[in-house]
Amino acid sequence: PRIAVLASGRGSNLAALLAARERGELPVDFVLVGSDKAAAGALRLAEAANIPTLALDPRGYPDRLAFDLDLFARIAASGAEWLVLAGFMRIIDAAALGPWVGRIINIHPSLLPKYRGLHTHRRALEAGDREHGASVHFVTAELDGGPVIAQARLAIQPGDDELQLAQRLLPLEHRLLPAVLRLLAERRLQWDGHAARFDGRLL
Ligand code: GRF
Numbered sequence: 058p059r060i061a062v063l064a065s066g067r068g069s070n071l072a073a074l075l076a077a078r079e080r081g082e083l084p085v086d087f088v089l090v091g092s093d094k095a096a097a098g099a100l101r102l103a104e105a106a107n108i109p110t111l112a113l114d115p116r117g118y119p120d121r122l123a124f125d126l127d128l129f130a131r132i133a134a135s136g137a138e139w140l141v142l143a144g145f146m147r148i149i150d151a152a153a154l155g156p157w158v159g160r161i162i163n164i165h166p167s168l169l170p171k172y173r174g175l176h177t178h179r180r181a182l183e184a185g186d187r188e189h190g191a192s193v194h195f196v197t198a199e200l201d202g203g204p205v206i207a208q209a210r211l212a213i214q215p216g217d218d219e220l221q222l223a224q225r226l227l228p229l230e231h232r233l234l235p236a237v238l239r240l241l242a243e244r245r246l247q248w249d250g251h252a253a254r255f256d257g258r259l260l
Contacts, residue, residue: 058242061089061137063128063145068099070143070164073231074238075106083235085242089135091128093147109135115147125153139241142196143234151198158203159248161196162241164234166226168208169194173201178222181213189213189222191230193237195248204253206246206260209233 064071071090077083090103095112103110111131118124125147132140133156142163154161167177169192181189190210195203209229213222240246245256253260 058138058244059086059088059136060139060141060238060241061091061132061135062087062099062103062141062143063091063132064099064143065092065094065097065146066099066144068097068102068144069227070230070234071099072102074141074143074235075102077235077238083238083242085238088137089132091132093124093128093145099144121148122150122152125150129153129157141234141238148200149196154196154198158197159195159250162193162206162237163196163201163203164191164193164230165201166191166223166230167201168192168210169201169205176219178226179219182217182219182222187213189226191226191233193233195253204248204251204260206240206253206255207233207237 062071074083078085087108089109089111090099091111092100093113093115095114100110100112113124113128115124138160140157140161168188168190172180188210190208192205192208194205197203211225211229240255247254
């Protein structure tokens with residue numbers, strides 16, 4: 058399947074996807090990497106991998122919807138069949154998201170439904186949680202609220218601070234996201250309008 062990726066930052070999750078593809082473990086085509094930050098490391102990774110890139114500056118648009126509609130029009134024009142948010146730090150307007158619901162996934166650094174939104178590692182530490190993790194989920198208009206597809210878990214160690222926890226979680230993310238994309242590639246994962254299903258089994 059043809060996949061577009063949106064990222065706002067360094068792109069370590071994108072790097073993990075590209076590495077999985079290089080190893081022959083991920084039979085997908087990346088048709089576009091887009092960002093709201095022209096300086097995003099993710100765009101440099103895409104350029105190095107000869108993947109078309111797109112950087113749209115939100116300041117060039119009158120409002121969020123105008124930006125999102127233009128971005129998603131370009132994603133559609135790329136021929137992408139799936140859209141992966143890998144560290145894309147914007148909330149997408151429901152009107153732009155609509156046609157993509159069911160074909161857009163996100164990786165979020167918490168064990169959803171816990172800690173939707175930002176500062177997830179800090180919130181898990183402050184709550185005294187014994188476990189933390191990452192979730193890949195279908196994206197819906199509800200922020201970090203779509204059906205969870207798969208999760209990676211790790212034990213919070215005594216003395217972990219926010220940075221250490223984030224750094225220990227990242228390698229798990231780098232295994233989780235490619236694994237979910239493999240399901241997409243094998244057409245074993247779909248959205249049935251309200252839940253994620255894998256080979257017919259409700260996740
Ligand atoms: C990851 O922790 C991801 O879970 C969250 O933002 C971070 C993106 O990191 N959405 P990177 O840009 O992929 O390195």
